[in-house]
Amino acid sequence: MKVLVCISNVPDTTTKVSFTENNTKFNSQGVQFIINPYDELALTKALELTEKQGGTVTAINVGLAETEPAVRKALAIGATDAVRINAEPADAYYVAEQIGAYAKNENFDLILTGRESIDYNGGMVAGLLGEMLGIPSINVITSIEIENGMAKLERDIDGGREKLECKTPFVASAQKDLTEPRIPNMRGIMAARTKPLKVVEPTTASANSKITGFEMPAAKGVCKMISVDEAGSLIGILHNEAKVI
Amino acid sequence: MNILVFAENTDGNFKKSTFEAVSYAAQIAKQNNGTCTAVSVGNIADEKLTELGKYGATKVLSYKQELLGKFAAETYSKVISHAAQNDNAELVIISNTYSGKSIAPRIAARLKAGIVTGVISIPQTETGFKVRRTVFSGKSFADIEMFTPVKVIAITPNSFAVEEMPQTCIITQLDAGLTNSDQVTRSVEITRNSGKIVLTEAEVVISAGRGMKGPENWHMIEELADILGAATACSKPVSDMDWRPHTEHVGQTGITIKPNLYMAIGISGAIQHLAGVSSSKVIVVINKDAEAPFFKAADYGIVGDAFEVLPKLIEAAKAFKRG
Numbered sequence: 001m002k003v004l005v006c007i008s009n010v011p012d013t014t015t016k017v018s019f020t021e022n023n024t025k026f027n028s029q030g031v032q033f034i035i036n037p038y039d040e041l042a043l044t045k046a047l048e049l050t051e052k053q054g055g056t057v058t059a060i061n062v063g064l065a066e067t068e069p070a071v072r073k074a075l076a077i078g079a080t081d082a083v084r085i086n087a088e089p090a091d092a093y094y095v096a097e098q099i100g101a102y103a104k105n106e107n108f109d110l111i112l113t114g115r116e117s118i119d120y121n122g123g124m125v126a127g128l129l130g131e132m133l134g135i136p137s138i139n140v141i142t143s144i145e146i147e148n149g150m151a152k153l154e155r156d157i158d159g160g161r162e163k164l165e166c167k168t169p170f171v172a173s174a175q176k177d178l179t180e181p182r183i184p185n186m187r188g189i190m191a192a193r194t195k196p197l198k199v200v201e202p203t204t205a206s207a208n209s210k211i212t213g214f215e216m217p218a219a220k221g222v223c224k225m226i227s228v229d230e231a232g233s234l235i236g237i238l239h240n241e242a243k244v245i
Numbered sequence: 246m247n248i249l250v251f252a253e254n255t256d257g258n259f260k261k262s263t264f265e266a267v268s269y270a271a272q273i274a275k276q277n278n279g280t281c282t283a284v285s286v287g288n289i290a291d292e293k294l295t296e297l298g299k300y301g302a303t304k305v306l307s308y309k310q311e312l313l314g315k316f317a318a319e320t321y322s323k324v325i326s327h328a329a330q331n332d333n334a335e336l337v338i339i340s341n342t343y344s345g346k347s348i349a350p351r352i353a354a355r356l357k358a359g360i361v362t363g364v365i366s367i368p369q370t371e372t373g374f375k376v377r378r379t380v381f382s383g384k385s386f387a388d389i390e391m392f393t394p395v396k397v398i399a400i401t402p403n404s405f406a407v408e409e410m411p412q413t414c415i416i417t418q419l420d421a422g423l424t425n426s427d428q429v430t431r432s433v434e435i436t437r438n439s440g441k442i443v444l445t446e447a448e449v450v451i452s453a454g455r456g457m458k459g460p461e462n463w464h465m466i467e468e469l470a471d472i473l474g475a476a477t478a479c480s481k482p483v484s485d486m487d488w489r490p491h492t493e494h495v496g497q498t499g500i501t502i503k504p505n506l507y508m509a510i511g512i513s514g515a516i517q518h519l520a521g522v523s524s525s526k527v528i529v530v531i532n533k534d535a536e537a538p539f540f541k542a543a544d545y546g547i548v549g550d551a552f553e554v555l556p557k558l559i560e561a562a563k564a565f566k567r568g
Contacts, residue, residue, distance in 0.1 A: 013517045017384045038498075093359065096350075121378075124349070124362060130318070131350070131354035137351065139343065157435065158343045158344065161436045162435050163433040164433055165430070166429060176491045176499065207392075208360070209360075209389050214385050214386065215385065216385055216386075217523060217524070220542055223530070225545075225548065226547050231547055231557040234545060235561040238545075244505040245506060245565075
């Protein structure tokens with residue numbers, strides 16, 4: 001089985017977000033970058049699937065040279081090989097077009113992404129890729145098993161869960177609960193140094209959208225404190241003053 | 246501007262998020278001398294469809310082919326794209342629910358349209374076309390300009406009020422000519438958490454963290470939520486320890502929510518947690534540690550032990566409901 005896992009390079013979850021150039025650019029000064037946590041789940045699941053039934057896992061990233069540590073980490077975790085499409089990931093549509101152009105001729109049985117990236121939270125690449133490649137896309141999966149080209153999956157739906165079946169090939173996006181992330185061991189880290197990492201130049205595509213500016217949410221006013229003895233009065237305050245119940 | 250809005254139904258009923266989306270679309274139509282058409286997919290009674298007129302839709306395109314009885318991203322996105330082309334839509338609006346999120350990008354790819362999800366503003370159309378969305382899981386907002394002639398936007402539930410704008414609404418049945426080969430995924434079983442309020446759409450959320458000491462104490466959280474008609478949520482450690490299901494985990498690597506009231510009990514308020522809830526209108530924090538960072542992001546706070554505060558809140562809530 002041939003699996004492709006899409007990897008996004010994102011700021012660590014503890015990052016204090018700030019912006020530069022008149023609030024038009026994310027300030028990456030001193031920010032630690034990591035593999036998007038949901039993509040890490042996708043990668044680990046891909047490894048579990050191929051370890052069970054044989055196959056390869058290719059990690060793919062759209063990014064400039066600075067994202068290479070994330071790609072190397074994917075190799076250290078266990079990916080067979082990796083591809084970096086050498087371009088600034090302008091927007092989700094652009095990223096999906098790049099990955100789609102690469103995947104088109106590679107006959108992957110399964111393409112996995114994270115549910116969303118924790119920086120721009122778009123959650124669009126799985127669906128865009130599915131449509132561009134003419135294959136199904138199944139969002140927010142919490143379980144997947146594949147046997148003889150037939151997958152049994154579970155996914156989150158609004159207010160519940162759905163069990164479904166799908167023939168490969170298809171795209172699926174990883175939700176929490178799919179698996180536990182795997183930490184690379186020393187052997188993996190050593191092996192990653194010599195594993196193939198192919199750098200591919202981007203296909204011609206233009207971005208459909210552009211971020212024109214960022215803004216931080218307004219700071220909260222003073223927190224009104226209520227004593228434990230008066231705790232019950234909170235309900236009245238929420239009804240009469242805050243008007244939220 | 247021709248606007249098409251997807252009127253999602255669940256088992257033949259519209260949810261609040263659907264009316265929000267229709268009402269949002271109607272407002273944009275009004276501001277831009279446009280039309281607001283709704284598209285409905287699957288089985289739903291015609292009188293329910295007419296209801297969409299109340300929120301400003303003048304036309305409903307209804308697709309009721311048997312094959313569309315069950316949701317599948319590949320078929321629903323084909324049908325909605327069909328409707329968009331049929332109606333010459335320049336803007337397609339979808340609610341950012343789980344199903345909405347799975348079809349919006351597919352529709353965008355079919356229509357070669359630009360797409361923005363998680364939108365929380367009415368588009369600015371004076372110069373170009375700009376929308377605002379939350380990024381970094383709520384730590385910040387981004388304004389995004391879209392360049393394509395056709396655009397798809399997915400709006401965050403609970404971001405816009407449902408407003409009535411009654412219109413005469415004409416229903417047209419359409420058929421996108423799908424065949425069985427169009428549906429590749431097969432739904433086997435759907436389990437809904439019956440009687441529970443969907444967290445992403447809840448107006449009031451009662452959330453708890455490690456301060457609850459163990460899953461056996463959650464009955465108090467559930468009781469308070471029940472009385473207030475609220476959804477329950479939890480912090481990451483609680484979901485990691487399997488005290489509560491991951492579907493309740495709010496925060497940067499969980500769900501981002503935007504209720505009118507978010508009450509956090511025994512949660513210290515790490516930056517990752519705040520990211521997922523900071524867009525809430527009012528935040529109440531109950532924590533025994535007066536130094537808990539969450540108080541800085543709160544509107545109301547009680548410094549006290551959850552086990553002492555909760556019974557008082559439950560009593561007061563019961564009395565409040567009794568009137």
